[in-house]
Amino acid sequence: MIVAERKPFDEIKNMVSGYKRVLTVGCGTCVAVCLAGGSKEVETLNAELNLAFGRDKVEFGAETLERQCDMEFLAELDSKVGEYDALLSMACGAGIQFLAERFPSIPVFPAVNTSFIGVNLDVGWYEEKCRACGSCVLAMTGGICPVTMCAKSLFNGPCGGTNQGNCEISNDQPCAWYKIHERLAAQGRLDQIIEISPPNDWSNQKPRTVIQPGYEDRVKALGR
Amino acid sequence: MKSGSRLEKILKAGHFAFTGEVGPPRGANVEALKEKVAHLKGCVDMANITDNQTAMVRMSSWAASLICMQGGVEPNFQMVCRDRNRLAMQADILGVYAHGIHNMLCLSGDHQQFGDHPQSKGVFDLDSMQLIGMVKKMRDEGKFLGGADIDVPPKLFIGAAANPFAEPFEWRVHRLAKKVAAGADFIQTQCVFNMERIREWIRQANDMGLTEKVAILPGITPMKSVGMAKYMKNKVPGMDVPDEIIKRLQGVDKKNVADEGIKIACEQIEEFKEMKGIAGVHLMAIEWEHMVPEIAERAGVLPRPEV
Numbered sequence: 001m002i003v004a005e006r007k008p009f010d011e012i013k014n015m016v017s018g019y020k021r022v023l024t025v026g027c028g029t030c031v032a033v034c035l036a037g038g039s040k041e042v043e044t045l046n047a048e049l050n051l052a053f054g055r056d057k058v059e060f061g062a063e064t065l066e067r068q069c070d071m072e073f074l075a076e077l078d079s080k081v082g083e084y085d086a087l088l089s090m091a092c093g094a095g096i097q098f099l100a101e102r103f104p105s106i107p108v109f110p111a112v113n114t115s116f117i118g119v120n121l122d123v124g125w126y127e128e129k130c131r132a133c134g135s136c137v138l139a140m141t142g143g144i145c146p147v148t149m150c151a152k153s154l155f156n157g158p159c160g161g162t163n164q165g166n167c168e169i170s171n172d173q174p175c176a177w178y179k180i181h182e183r184l185a186a187q188g189r190l191d192q193i194i195e196i197s198p199p200n201d202w203s204n205q206k207p208r209t210v211i212q213p214g215y216e217d218r219v220k221a222l223g224r
Numbered sequence: 225m226k227s228g229s230r231l232e233k234i235l236k237a238g239h240f241a242f243t244g245e246v247g248p249p250r251g252a253n254v255e256a257l258k259e260k261v262a263h264l265k266g267c268v269d270m271a272n273i274t275d276n277q278t279a280m281v282r283m284s285s286w287a288a289s290l291i292c293m294q295g296g297v298e299p300n301f302q303m304v305c306r307d308r309n310r311l312a313m314q315a316d317i318l319g320v321y322a323h324g325i326h327n328m329l330c331l332s333g334d335h336q337q338f339g340d341h342p343q344s345k346g347v348f349d350l351d352s353m354q355l356i357g358m359v360k361k362m363r364d365e366g367k368f369l370g371g372a373d374i375d376v377p378p379k380l381f382i383g384a385a386a387n388p389f390a391e392p393f394e395w396r397v398h399r400l401a402k403k404v405a406a407g408a409d410f411i412q413t414q415c416v417f418n419m420e421r422i423r424e425w426i427r428q429a430n431d432m433g434l435t436e437k438v439a440i441l442p443g444i445t446p447m448k449s450v451g452m453a454k455y456m457k458n459k460v461p462g463m464d465v466p467d468e469i470i471k472r473l474q475g476v477d478k479k480n481v482a483d484e485g486i487k488i489a490c491e492q493i494e495e496f497k498e499m500k501g502i503a504g505v506h507l508m509a510i511e512w513e514h515m516v517p518e519i520a521e522r523a524g525v526l527p528r529p530e531v
Contacts, residue, residue, distance in 0.1 A: 151335050152305070152346065156353035156402060158395075159332045160387030160414055161461045168461035169335050181392050194398060196406055199310065199354045199369065 001030040001119075002092040003126045004037060004112040012045070012088070013052055015109040019086040020057075022049075024111070025077070025099060026064030027091035034126055037090030037112050039064035045090070045111060060088075068095025074102040081106060134203030140192045142183035147200075149176035155197035226363065226409060227381035229326035230298045231270045233531035234504075235410070235439045240497055241504025242525040243300065243412070243441060244268035244516055247277055248288035257288060260513040261295035267520040268297065268507070269528060270327055272412070275302040279339025286320045293324060300383060301325050304333025309349040310358065310369055317359060321378030329383035329412065330355040353406050356384055360407030384408035386440075388425035389418060389464035397428040404438045411438055412506040415445040415456070416492060418464040426501045435501035442496055445508045446519060447485035450474055486519055493523040 006012075016022050024042050032038025039062075046060040053060075061084060065073040068091035077099075081087065086107045089096040093114040100108035116128035133147045137155065147153045151169045157177030161168030165178045184190050211219050225232060234241050244264045249256050264271050273292055275285035282288075289299035301320045303313060317328070332352045336344045350358065358369045359382050366377040384403045388396050400411065416422050422442060429435050447453045450473045457465035469488065476484045489507075496502045505523075509516050520526050 151337075152332055152348045152351070154332060154348070154351040156351050156399075158390065158392075158399075159352070160385060160390055161332075161334065162390045163461040164391055169337050178391060181395050185392075190395075190398075194402070196353055196357065196402055199350050199358070202349065 001033055001117070002094070003034045003115045003118045003128070004031045004092050005115055006036055006041065006045070006090070006112050007110065009048055009052075012109075012111050013049070016049070016058075016086055016088055019107075021059045021061070021084045022086045022088055023061040023063060023077075023081060023084040024049075024088045025068065025090065026062070027068045027089075027095050028064055028066045029069075031090060031092055031095075031112060032064075033120070035124055037092075042090055045088075068092075068099050071098070071102065074099060077102070132204055133200065134208070135201050137197070137200075140197065141180045142187065142189065142192070144176055144180045144183060146176050146180065149174075149179070155200060156193075227326045227379045229270070229381040230531060231300070231327055231410065232381045234269050234529065237529070237531055239504075239529045239531070240525065241269050241439065241441055242267075242520065242523075242528065243270045243272065243504065243506045244297075244513075245272040245274065245506070245508045245510075246288070246292060246297075246513065247274045247511070248283035248285065250280065250282055252283060254291060257283070257291050258295055261292050261297050263513040263516050265296045266528065267517050267526065269504075270298045270300050272300040272302055272329060272506070272508075275304045275331070275333070276307060276339070277334070279306065279334050279336045279341070281340060286316055286323075286325075289320060289325050290323055298327065299325055300327040300329050302329045302331060303355065304331045305348050305350055305352060305355055306333035306336060306346050309347050313350070313355065313358070314362065314368055317362060317378050317380065318374075321380060326379065326381055327383060328359060328380045329385065330359060330408075331385055352384065353402055356382055356403060356406040356408050364407075382407055382409045384411055385413070386411050387414040387462050388416075388422050389414060390462045393421070396425060397432060397434070400425075400429060400438075401432060401434055404434055408438055410503070411440045413440070413443045414462060415443045415508060417456075417469050418466050419492065419495065421464065423499070426499060430501045435503075439503035440501060441504045441506040442492075442502065443506045443508055444489050444492055445510060446482075446489040446512070446515075447473055448482050448512060449485075450481060453485075486515070486522060489519065490523045493525070 024046050026039050026042035027037050042062045042064055046062055049060050067073050081103050088109050088111050089099050090111045096110045117130040118126045118128045121127050131148045151167050158175050162175040167173040167175045246260045273285045273289045276282055285302050289301045292299040330352050336346045362377055363379055366374050386400050453470045453473055456463045473481050493505050496505050
């Protein structure tokens with residue numbers, strides 16, 4: 001899932017300052033699971049904003065959509081946004097932008113910082129797992145991503161800074177390549193990393209779209 | 225000859241190589257740099273010119289390399305993967321060669337978090353292994369990484385680093401083998417204090433036939449004080465300082481600690497001179513450049529051979 005963290009309250013407060021009717025829009029998918037931008041968090045944020053601005057001075061509405069990264073769900077707001085002069089989105093960066101695209105005449109503000117693609121370690125505890133680099137090497141690295149977990153994104157580690165199984169940047173950060181070696185050794189698959197891994201194709205350096213096989217004609221018909 | 229550098233000639237002639245290191249200034253202080261270089265002149269075969277070491281901004285390694293060369297010391301132009309993408313790397317490689325530089329050391333680089341701009345974006349477009357391969361491709365095939373022909377390819381003697389002490393120890397010799405396969409001509413190691421471990425690593429490298437393909441120069445750093453030894457043991461990632469070294473430094477009179485540090489370094493160099501698979505040593509006298517002539521003298525590596 002996509003993991004996000006709510007922005008500091010003062011930053012949010014400054015963004016919406018000066019608007020009289022603000023709709024706080026939550027998202028019911030990733031950011032709800034990671035406790036950053038679901039209906040509960042919308043409620044909490046609005047309570048704080050009401051306290052800060054005064055309930056009689058600024059009106060904060062609340063709506064939480066199933067997904068903000070889907071026009072079908074954004075359409076649910078079509079009849080409601082007219083009452084507001086600003087939107088405050090608690091979705092990830094993708095959702096915020098799609099909301100802004102749906103309602104281009106209304107200012108849209110982000111209430112969260114989108115952090116990473118990650119996993120749920122425990123309630124409220126998440127770990128980054130994927131940088132969406134576009135050319136997955138997990139087959140070679142025993143299912144551990146060096147692009148994400150290695151602080152230098154090395155493809156031929158571990159570097160000389162590896163420190164008794166930890167990364168040079170912190171003793172709390174395991175060395176990705178130490179882990180990769182450990183796992184492949186246990187599987188008897190060290191041959192996977194004995195060859196030099198060639199320079200990566202960083203396809204995440206340009207904006208990307210994906211059209212799944214079989215959907216090309218449909219996309220063509222949509223004119224996009 | 226791959227490059228015709230002085231280091232390559234020294235190694236080819238079978239001499240025990242002796243290289244040094246100069247850190248560029250934190251500013252445009254040319255005089256300070258020239259003074260450091262002057263201490264090394266005639267004492268070393270080549271001086272490594274560090275590239276924003278420990279991720280602190282310094283005079284660029286290529287510019288300092290030129291000043292070093294003008295000062296009569298052959299430079300080893302260092303390049304880290306942290307600060308440049310593959311375009312900037314190849315451009316600088318062409319640039320240094322155009323100015324007469326013939327040695328280059330390919331490194332990953334310390335993480336930017338350690339330096340004076342911890343908020344910076346680390347590039348790491350290539351890693352050190354891929355950088356070595358790219359320099360070799362430019363030199364031997366006359367082609368850019370992207371495949372296009374180079375109009376006058378850069379002929380550089382390719383260096384790489386190795387840390388024989390970092391975990392997993394059993395993988396270290398295989399990583400060395402990868403660097404050799406990528407195209408490294410010489411290897412300079414992390415500072416050696418644990419002799420037992422490097423003996424074992426060299427034995428493995430000998431067994432795998434690696435020392436016939438690459439010149440290995442262990443890193444030597446004389447300890448200036450007990451505090452320095454403790455700091456290197458506890459604070460510098462990847463450094464292996466046995467307790468015996470610290471005890472030995474603590475065992476001498478305070479005013480003799482630095483001298484004892486030099487003694488330890490010289491004993492190491494003597495052992496390396498006799499060790500099968502070792503082609504020389506790399507002296508990293510950190511902020512102690514003025515002591516290099518004395519250390520070189522005591523290590524019995526002077527005068528440097530004419531080649």
